[in-house]
Amino acid sequence: MNWFPRFTFPSRNARDTGPKTGRGRLFVYLALTVIALLLSYQLVLNRESLSSVSTWATGKGLRPGVNHTEPVAGAHDEVHNPGGKFEEQPRExxxxxxxxxxxxxxxxxxxxxxxxxxxxxxxxxxxxxxxxxxxxxxxxxxxxxxxxxxxxxxxxxxxxxxxxxxxxxxxxxxxxxxxxxxxxxxxxxxxxxxxxxxxxxxxxxxxxxxxxxxxxxxxxxxxxxxxxxxxxxxxxxxxxxxxxxxxxxxxxxxxxxxxxxxxxxxxxxxxxxxxxxxxxxxxxxxxxxxxxxxxxxxxxxxxxxxxxxxxxxxxxxxxYCNMTDEDLQKQWVWRGLILPEGWPNVDPNAGLQKRDEIPSEAYWKK
Structure with a gap:
């Protein structure tokens, strides 16, 4: 839709012809008034649209005053689709x-x-x-x-x-x-x-x-x-x-x-x-x-x-990308496939440990 009507400003000759001058000015004033009214109406529509967006942004799953580029934690994160209904966004x-x-x-x-x-x-x-x-x-x-x-x-x-x-x-x-x-x-x-x-x-x-x-x-x-x-x-x-x-x-x-x-x-x-x-x-x-x-x-x-x-x-x-052959040979497995009672608050060399030495911690400790 074209919000702005087409009109033609009077020519210089018309403005200089005495009695027609007042009529030309009246036409200009009327045109400007119409334009102002149309612009005002458009601003009202924009304000109503912004109001509806604000209501959606603080709806279910989001809190007022929060930066909504990051979802608020909940049972699931919700995202809005253009069809007007909410869809659940899975957790990571x-x-x-x-x-x-x-x-x-x-x-x-x-x-x-x-x-x-x-x-x-x-x-x-x-x-x-x-x-x-x-x-x-x-x-x-x-x-x-x-x-x-x-x-x-x-x-x-x-x-x-x-x-x-x-x-x-x-x-x-x-x-x-x-x-x-x-x-x-x-x-x-x-x-x-x-x-x-x-x-x-x-x-x-x-x-x-x-x-x-x-x-x-x-x-x-x-x-x-x-x-x-x-x-x-x-x-x-x-x-x-x-x-x-x-x-x-x-x-x-x-x-x-x-x-x-x-x-x-x-x-x-x-x-x-x-x-x-x-x-x-x-x-x-x-x-x-x-x-x-x-x-x-x-x-x-x-x-x-x-x-x-x-x-x-x-x-x-x-x-764990720094394991040596020695580390791999000392894989940690207990005889009987059960940990000592109270593990890990026991002597690591006690019980029924398979190996004599503890593998190097360099490859797994951060």
Whole structure:
């Protein structure tokens, strides 16, 4: 729309012709008056538009007086789209921890204030805890699958799945400390590769742990390795459209980081089927949980035998890029796969430590 009417100023000759001069001036004054009225009306419209923008900027999720280029923390960050409705913007990172009702989880808030944490109390009946599971079976696998199913449409950029204890023998640092593993985890690497096992050491699981195809063909009796006996049929049930692997190898122990995009490469029905298997199976949790321990990496797009070079794994996963051959040979693993009671407030040379010396701290301490 053209807000300004076209008009022609009187010529010089017309202005000099006596009686016509007054009529010309009147025409000019009228035109200027019309222009002024139109400009005033436009200013009123602009003021109303600014008022509506101000109301939106201080609406849900934002506070008056705050620089709104940075989102205010909340359940989710909200962004406004041109269609007029709010959309949720996922968080950058979240922790998912499998715990029990008696687990002391104070270490999380005390040491990881920048992480949004989902603590599942697996032994608490549904409705009696903020986060729990349908049934306490399959160890941490039930927790991890429940989170994925419940949050499939609102996943953060990166999810880290771990056990609830701070100190675990399989945590891959000299103090066996989950806080160190979480703080040193290289999130850009997780985003780029999609899936990262939080354990680099090959001790337990690598280079080869299971032979599903052979066990399926030969059906050996292996009372010492019940997971190997059960795995072939359970793999076929969990991955009906995939080839049964000849060899499976991956570092233990069901702690990993994964990107949102990698999770969504499979539809939610895949994770629902996996959880339904856990709910309905007659297998004990020790075996059913271990089946998932050797299936997570396949679920998230890795080859069945997924044992990366240890030196590169430590460098890419945690930024420990100065490890010597001597350091690598002194990987920290305890005999009996259990830490001494009271760790770390015990003599580091006491108990059942595998090695005689502590690896150099130069490569991992910041």
């Amino acid at each position: 990172k979240e922790l998912v921890l499998a715990a029990m009702s008696y687990s002391d989880m104070s270490w999380v808030q005390e040491n990881l204030p920048n992480w949004h944490t989902n603590i599942y109390r697996a032994d608490v009946p549904p409705g009696e805890a903020d986060l729990t599971v349908p049934v306490n079976k399959g160890n941490e696998a039930m927790v991890f699958l429940t989170y994925i199913i419940d949050r499939y449409d609102t996943l953060p950029d990166v999810i880290v799945f771990m056990h609830g204890g701070r100190y675990q023998w399989h945590n891959d640092n000299p103090l066996y400390d989950s806080v160190i593993s979480i703080n040193d985890l290289q999130l850009p690497y997780v985003r780029s590769t999609g899936y990262v096992n939080l354990r680099c050491s090959w001790v337990v699981g690598c280079p080869a742990e299971l032979e599903p195809a052979r066990y399926f063909r030969e059906r050996p009796e292996d009372n010492g390795h019940p997971t190997a006996v059960e795995f072939p049929d359970r793999f076929i049930e969990l991955f009906p459209n995939e080839t049964l692997p000849e060899v499976i190898g991956t570092a233990c122990c069901s702690q990993f980081a994964v990107s949102r995009e990698k999770v969504r490469e499979r539809g939610i029905e895949h994770y629902e089927r996996a959880r339904r298997f856990l709910i309905e199976t007659s297998l004990g949790s020790e075996i059913s949980g271990r089946i998932f321990e050797y299936a997570w990496h396949i679920m998230f797009g890795q080859p069945p035998q997924n044992c990366p070079d240890v030196r590169w794994c430590y460098c890419l996963t945690y930024g």
